[in-house]
Each structure stands twice: as structure tokens, then as C-alpha cells.
Amino acid sequence: MSSPIDVVTGFLRSFTRNDPDRIAAFDDIVEQQRPSVTDVVVRYRFTATYEGTAFEIPGVMWFSVRDDVITKRVDTWDSLTFLRQTNQTDL
Numbered sequence: 001m002s003s004p005i006d007v008v009t010g011f012l013r014s015f016t017r018n019d020p021d022r023i024a025a026f027d028d029i030v031e032q033q034r035p036s037v038t039d040v041v042v043r044y045r046f047t048a049t050y051e052g053t054a055f056e057i058p059g060v061m062w063f064s065v066r067d068d069v070i071t072k073r074v075d076t077w078d079s080l081t082f083l084r085q086t087n088q089t090d091l
Contacts, residue, residue, distance in 0.1 A: 055085035057081050
């Protein structure tokens, strides 16, 4: 059995390698069930280019892991930062 951090690290490595089959192997989404669940939180900085404009957005992924499986993942990032950096808002 792996640690929850090992499970999340494996998921993120699969995600960055664009390996959908490996990514799917980590997921078993079960809503509202939390026996023996460990939470792992990962901060990240997302960088990309949108219509020729480079942007950078901080974000957080919150994972719930049970028995080597990710049972829930919440990904939160600031969409206003994206809109400001890509000149899509007057705010």
C-alpha cells in the first residue's frame, strides 16, 4: 500500500505526461463517503498561452485518498487573474 502523498504524486506525474489511462487508474470518485480518508493539498502555478498571450495562475488541488485511490479532487484557481492577464476584463 502506498502513502497518500505517493498516490497524489503518481497522479500528478501521469497528468503532466498526458497519460489518460494512467490518470484514470487513480480515480474512483465516491461522493460523501469518508471512512479512512487522508487529505493531501498541493499548491501549483499554472502557466500557458491563450490566443498568443502568456499567463500564469496560482492554484490549489485538494485530494482525498483512500486505499491507494483518489476518491475526490477539487481544483481551485483564480479565474479573475486569468481574465486580467488575457485582457478580458476591465476590473
